[in-house]
Amino acid sequence: MGKSNLTGICMLGGMAVLGCTKPTSNNTYYNQVSIYDTVSIDSKGELLFLNWSLSTATVSSDLSTLYNFNVDEPSLEVVDLDKYILSHKVPLEREGPNGIGQRGKGGILALSDQLLFFKGWPAPYVMDLQGRRTGLLENLTLIKSSVTPAGRDFMYEIMYPDFPNLVFGITNEFPGKNFEFTVLDLIDNSIKSTTPLSAWDNFSDYSLVFDDGTQFDLWAPRVYVTLLGQYICLSTDVSSDLYLYDPRTETLIFKEFPHSLSPKHKTPTGSIQTSDPAQFQTTFRKLYGDVSFHPPFWDNDNQVYYRFSHTTTFERSEEGLYPKLTEQQVYLSVIEGDFTLSAEFSLDFLKDAPAFGFSKEGKIWTYLNVNDEMGFIRMKAPHNAP
Known part of the structure; x- marks a missing residue:
């Protein structure tokens, strides 16, 4: 399908845009982020899986194709990003020889033009584009249990296409402490290296547990392990700090960013475990009303990284455990190729992160x-700002 301009979407249901005014920024040092246009995908009459706002989608390395994992069916929705049309759907099996089980709910990743990585516990699967398990990583659960020290879990696995014999992930102790970046060698089924992630030592100060004997809810910092250009990127929602691992040089570096539009991290509440709904909701408002960071992504054309973050406003009602979200303030950071922060923008035209x-x-x-x-909304951000 074709393109439409901003005025054509001002009052659409499921709003992600507020009003019809041009976007503005609270940062007087930089120009505005502009909306280039909007793109509508021709679904060819199919009901696509949008319930999770494409949080289970990935794009191909050449950016021509979007793969959206339909959790409900299950299936793989293949979208042509050049023609703005659903190309086809691939049925997936939940059980059986090619069954994915519960994998994919934590996201998928395009490893190559033929392989997709389905994240999940106790270990991910690698599928081909016809929905068949490839046999890769089929023994990973057993390998992890044999090489991971007692009391620790190997989680958040990812693969880097140029290093097919390595699995990268994080080991930690439940419920999320003593984090280490771990590289697993599949040739001899051994731990190749482990590196403590000392910047995450205070994660317990962002943990929240409700337990009244009948209901148990655990909230802890969200961890992202993603591919970012030549790096494997370790990021969290509680801080803008990044760990970056280069598998070619086998080096792990740590980067901090001096944000000015928003805080660089959440304010810690301390480790809270309660059976009091009012205390739980008060703490939840503090933690998740505060700034939350998304994993960064690479813009190859402009040779910069982008990263979203947001704060959240909740309704004032004190009923129940969870307050209702009313709106979110979204920010965009532009990070140069050497990982210096070059610009920040307040995206006031976005209602939802x-x-x-x-x-x-x-x-x-x-x-x-x-x-x-x-x-999709397509935006352009200015670069090389003073």
Whole structure:
């Protein structure tokens, strides 16, 4: 399908855009982020899986194709990003020889033009584009249990296409402490290296547990392990800090960023475990109303990284455990190739924090629900700002 301008989407259901005014920024040092246009995907009459705002989607390395994992069916929705149309759907099996089980709910990753990585516990699977298990990583659960020290879990696995014999992940102790970046060698089924992640030592100060004997809810910092250009990136929602691992040099570096539009991390509440709904909700408001960071992504055309963050406003009602979200303030950071922060923008035209975003042809694509159809807002950010 074709493109439409901003005025055509101002009052759409499932709003991700507020009003019809041009975007503004609270940062007087930089120009505005502009909306280039909006794109609507022709679903060819199919009901696409939009319930999770494309948080289970990935794009191919050449950025021509989007793969959206339909958790409910299950199936793989293959979208042509050049023609803005659903190409086809691939049925997937939940059980059986090619069954994915519960994998994919934590996201998928395009490893190559033929392979998709389905994240999940106790270990991910690698599938081909016909929905068949490839046999790769089939023994990973047993390998992990044999090499991981007692009391620790190997989690958040990812693979780097140029190093097919390595699995990268994080080991930690439940319920999320003593984190280490771990490299597993599949040739001899051994731990190749482990590196403590000391910047995450205070994660318990962001943990929240409700336990009244009948209901148990655990909230802890969210960890992201993603591919970012030549790096494997370790990031969290509680801080803008990044760990970056280069598998070619086998080096792990740590980067901090001097944000000015928003805090660089959440304010710690301390480790809270309670059976009091009011205390739980008060702490939840503090933790998740505060700034939350998304994993960064690479813009190859402009040679920069982008990263979203957001704060959240909740309704004032004190009923129940969880307050209702009313709106979110979204920010965009532009990070140079050497990982210096070059610009920050307040995206006042976005009502909801993007659950999925990527860069293609120098433009930032973020998911937009267009009358229950898949769509995208495409934005352009200025670069080389003073």
